[in-house]
Amino acid sequence: MVKKLTYEELEMKIKELEQSEEQLVRMKESLESLWNITRITEEDIKTICDNVLVEILKITQSEYAFYCFLDDEEKIMILPLSIETMSDCHVELKTFHLPISQAGIWAEAVRKKSIVTVNDYNTDQPGKKGLPKGHVPLLNMMAIPVIKNNKVVSIATVANKKADYSYDDGKQTQIFLGNIQILIDRKRTDDALQKSDDKYRTLFENMTQGVFYQRNDGKIVDFNQNALEMFGLNKDQFLGRTSFDPGWKVIRENGSDFPGDQHPSMVALQTGKPVLDVTAGVFNTHKQDFVWLKMNAIPQFKNGESKPYQVFVTLHDITELRKTEENLRQAHKMRSISTLTKGVAHDFNNLLFMIVGNTEMALEDIPKWNPVHESLEEIKHASLKAASIVKQLLNFSRKADQELKPIGPVTIIKNIVRFLRSTIPSTTKIKMVLPDEDVSILGDPAQINQLMMNLCTNASQAMEEAGGTIEIKVENLILDEESANKYTNLSAGKHIKISVCDSGPGIASDLLDRIFDPYFTTKKFGASSGMGLTVVHGIVKNHNGIITVKSKLGEGTKFNILFPVNNEEKAR
Numbered sequence: 001m002v003k004k005l006t007y008e009e010l011e012m013k014i015k016e017l018e019q020s021e022e023q024l025v026r027m028k029e030s031l032e033s034l035w036n037i038t039r040i041t042e043e044d045i046k047t048i049c050d051n052v053l054v055e056i057l058k059i060t061q062s063e064y065a066f067y068c069f070l071d072d073e074e075k076i077m078i079l080p081l082s083i084e085t086m087s088d089c090h091v092e093l094k095t096f097h098l099p100i101s102q103a104g105i106w107a108e109a110v111r112k113k114s115i116v117t118v119n120d121y122n123t124d125q126p127g128k129k130g131l132p133k134g135h136v137p138l139l140n141m142m143a144i145p146v147i148k149n150n151k152v153v154s155i156a157t158v159a160n161k162k163a164d165y166s167y168d169d170g171k172q173t174q175i176f177l178g179n180i181q182i183l184i185d186r187k188r189t190d191d192a193l194q195k196s197d198d199k200y201r202t203l204f205e206n207m208t209q210g211v212f213y214q215r216n217d218g219k220i221v222d223f224n225q226n227a228l229e230m231f232g233l234n235k236d237q238f239l240g241r242t243s244f245d246p247g248w249k250v251i252r253e254n255g256s257d258f259p260g261d262q263h264p265s266m267v268a269l270q271t272g273k274p275v276l277d278v279t280a281g282v283f284n285t286h287k288q289d290f291v292w293l294k295m296n297a298i299p300q301f302k303n304g305e306s307k308p309y310q311v312f313v314t315l316h317d318i319t320e321l322r323k324t325e326e327n328l329r330q331a332h333k334m335r336s337i338s339t340l341t342k343g344v345a346h347d348f349n350n351l352l353f354m355i356v357g358n359t360e361m362a363l364e365d366i367p368k369w370n371p372v373h374e375s376l377e378e379i380k381h382a383s384l385k386a387a388s389i390v391k392q393l394l395n396f397s398r399k400a401d402q403e404l405k406p407i408g409p410v411t412i413i414k415n416i417v418r419f420l421r422s423t424i425p426s427t428t429k430i431k432m433v434l435p436d437e438d439v440s441i442l443g444d445p446a447q448i449n450q451l452m453m454n455l456c457t458n459a460s461q462a463m464e465e466a467g468g469t470i471e472i473k474v475e476n477l478i479l480d481e482e483s484a485n486k487y488t489n490l491s492a493g494k495h496i497k498i499s500v501c502d503s504g505p506g507i508a509s510d511l512l513d514r515i516f517d518p519y520f521t522t523k524k525f526g527a528s529s530g531m532g533l534t535v536v537h538g539i540v541k542n543h544n545g546i547i548t549v550k551s552k553l554g555e556g557t558k559f560n561i562l563f564p565v566n567n568e569e570k571a572r
Contacts, residue, residue: 045187052180056156059176060169063160064136067177070110070152104128106157109143113152115170116143136160144170146177154181210293210315214265216308218242230291230315232284249283251290264297268311274298279318292319320485349387356383404543406566407445408438409496410474416452417472424460427467434474439496440566443543451539455500455559458533462504462557473499477562487546487562494565501558507551515549 049067056065105128109116118125121138141159145152156177161169210227214220219240228238241247243260250258260266264275275297281290294316299308359380366373417430424430452472459470477495484492507515516537540547543563551557 045184045191048180048184048187052156052177055176056158056173059173060142060158060165061161061163062158065156065158067154067156069154072151105141106143106155109145109155110152113145113147113150115145115174117165117170118142119164140165142170142173144173144177146174146181148181154184210317212238212313212315213310214243214269214313215310216269218244218266218269221310227315230284230293230317231282232286232291249290251281253279253281264295265311265313268297268299269308272299272301272306272308290319291317292322294318352383352387356380356387359383404442404444406440407443407448409441409443409448409498409563410434410438412445412448413452413472413474413498416449416456420453420456420460424456425464425467428460428463429467429469430456431469431471432473433471435476439476441496441543441563442566443563447539447542451536451561452498452500454533454536459500459502459504459557462502468503468556471499471501473497473501475499476565489541489544489546490562491564494567495562496565498561498563499558500561501556503556506553506555507549507557508553509551512549512551516547 053065053067056062056067103110105116105118105125108126119140121140136159139160141157142161142165143155143157146154146156154177156173158165158169158173208226210224210230212220212223212227219242220238221240223238228234231238243263243266245260248260250260250263252258258280263280264278268275275295278295278297279292280295281292283289284291296314298312298314300310300312301308359376363373363376363380366376413432413434417432420430456470456472463470475497477497479490479492479495481492484490516533537547540561540563545561545563547559547561549557549559
């Protein structure tokens with residue numbers, strides 16, 4: 001039989017049910033408030049705090065509220081800018097960093113690490129110090145601390161509820177603020193990480209070196225702009241590629257292929273050890289030439305793992321450095337050869353003087369019908385030819401004695417071509433592309449004449465079997481600072497460019513670096529002294545110019561010469 005409740009028991013039961021229902025309603029409201037905040041977590045902390053204050057007022061049914069954070073030592077209150085939500089408060093705050101020691105009743109919540117409730121503000125209370133000028137009048141108040149790791153990290157204070165503040169007001173608000181603190185901590189962490197990432201990305205993108213990351217599966221996953229420029233690729237072409245991509249053209253210093261599995265990045269991934277100072281040539285698709293890079297590959301590991309998950313690769317462009325070093329080596333080599341050549345040429349010239357002199361005296365004593373006379377003529381002819389070679393040696397070993405003066409190279413070229421037309425085979429054609437007006441350079445007419453004769457004669461001899469065309473082109477050129485820096489001995493400004501191009505068989509790429517060396521020749525043995533292009537190189541250098549050569553087998557050869565233009569005087 002069910003026991004019948006007394007009136008008092010029934011009244012108690014109804015009150016408990018009402019309280020439970022009220023708690024459910026308040027819990028629902030607290031969850032709704034929390035949901036409202038989670039929807040704005042992408043906003044800045046000030047905006048989040050503004051909305052937290054609105055929700056605190058709703059949860060506690062208060063008229064006023066403020067919300068602040070504490071420093072790590074719980075000594076300084078750091079007010080967020082959301083203080084403007086208290087529009088009726090006119091306290092003049094000179095700083096948003098206030099010592100807790102100067103605070104009033106609400107600071108008791110920090111010291112006690114518990115909720116402080118005052119339902120009659122006019123009564124004496126521990127820590128009460130009175131209200132500052134301009135503060136709203138208080139009827140009642142509640143201070144709710146948020147505790148983390150036994151420290152108060154934030155605190156909210158509400159005031160002027162029409163009814164008394166209850167235990168549930170404090171607990172519901174404390175639970176709500178505890179969840180808000182988690183969101184704010186995460187927000188601060190995310191902001192710090194984003195700030196750190198932005199700083200890292202700025203440094204990464206602005207490094208003077210090229211850099212990229214390569215995953216342990218070999219794929220490139222990140223890079224900066226300088227890396228793209230060194231390879232001559234865009235982002236889509238670079239991202240996701242591996243060292244085994246057949247599109248790469250990578251060579252070693254000796255010109256041999258550089259296999260993908262031996263690239264520094266792959267070796268670092270395989271061994272887990274850094275690979276430093278590896279030089280490789282990478283074909284740049286924009287420049288259509290190899291760019292020389294010094295590479296470093298540093299493996300990176302995750303905590304507790306022995307195999308790298310990716311590798312960090314730095315690229316330093318040493319193309320210009322290699323050119324400078326090569327020019328320096330060439331200059332040292334030419335200087336050494338020049339010194340040796342000069343000494344040999346002088347001694348050899350003295351011997352030739354004696355041979356020619358004695359041969360001429362013998363010729364005067366021996367009649368022409370004598371067979372010896374013909375032999376002496378051959379000796380004299382060979383000696384004079386040797387003397388011509390010695391003269392070339394002396395021209396190579398020292399600068400010409402004549403003073404450089406303003407001359408017109410176009411006029412000299414026209415005179416040379418008139419002479420060449422009568423000496424070269426009819427199967428060889430000469431084509432000229434010259435400017436309407438001659439320009440002035442500082443030079444020696446005889447040396448410029450010899451330079452052009454040597455180049456054109458070489459071109460003619462290269463085509464003597466099948467014939468072809470020699471094209472001589474002269475054009476004006478203005479070099480800016482960037483273009484001039486590509487050449488060792490040139491400055492920015494006006495220049496004249498002389499090109500001599502033939503349609504002959506061309507020169508093998510492995511011989512191009514040697515064609516200006518003394519006694520080196522691509523012709524048959526005995527057909528050349530090997531000094532022609534050496535003399536050409538010396539003449540160009542003596543005229544403060546530069547000479548380059550381009551050639552491929554089956555596609556002919558082209559020499560380009562740049563001389564600085566003389567703007568002070570007209571050509572003579």
